[in-house]
Amino acid sequence: MPVVRVSEELFQEIQRYAEPLIDNFESALWKILRLAGSRATKPPTPSKSGDHMPPRDFWRPILEVLRENSGQADVETIIKALEIKIKDQLRPGDYESNVDGSLKWERQAHFQRLAMKHEGLIAGNSPRGVWEITNQGREWVSKQSPKLQNSPGEDTFETDPKEKDPTVKATIEKAREEAERNLANHPKRLGFCHKLWAEQKRILREKYGINWKSPAEMNPGINFD
Secondary structure (H helix, E strand, C coil): CCCCCCCHHHHHHHHCCCCCCCCCHHHHHHHHHHHHHHHHCCCCCCCCCCCCCCHHHHHHHHHHHHHHCCCEEEHHHHHHHHHHHHCCCCCHHHHCECCCCCEHHHHHHHHHHHHHHHCCCECCCCCCCEEEECHHHHHHHHHHCCCCCCCCCCCCCCCCHHHHCHHHHHHHHHHHHHHHHHCCCCCCCCCHHHHHHHHHHHHHHHHHCCCCCCHHHHCCCCCCC
């Protein structure tokens, strides 16, 4: 029998359709396939232009929500804040329900989180149920939003110029991953980003001889708490 590997996110998504104590992975997958097949036999509903918010349009508001929450937040917090931020962009089709009862725009937000993770804009090693923006994500969203939404009149978000060097940037990211491991058991409370950056800064200085400036140092006018 062939062996098929799936991502943790896809496995969790398929589990949504599994009935406890009855379904296994395969039977749950068959349910999804039969559901898709039954829909395919129905007369197609004419698509209406503008029925749904474009998927890529979720990127900027999701990253802005994370940035406004000190760089990371749990899913429930993100979805609530995101709905407020994009309420004027959502369209009738976005409020349709999925088979599990969730709204289509909520499911799309989860899909786009995975897309951004693959692009390096959202961290891939955060605790389960927590989304976290990366330095690359901060840089990306700052280019999309010339002025920070929560800091009217402030300059654009700045990063250490050393990060423009691909080699140095890779080392900075490596140090961040090590810092995250070192602080894995530290409570992810308000102000945690400062502890993380301090540890990352120490690692870069002591192990690599790099004098790196954190986002807080580069943007003194922004309150990261």
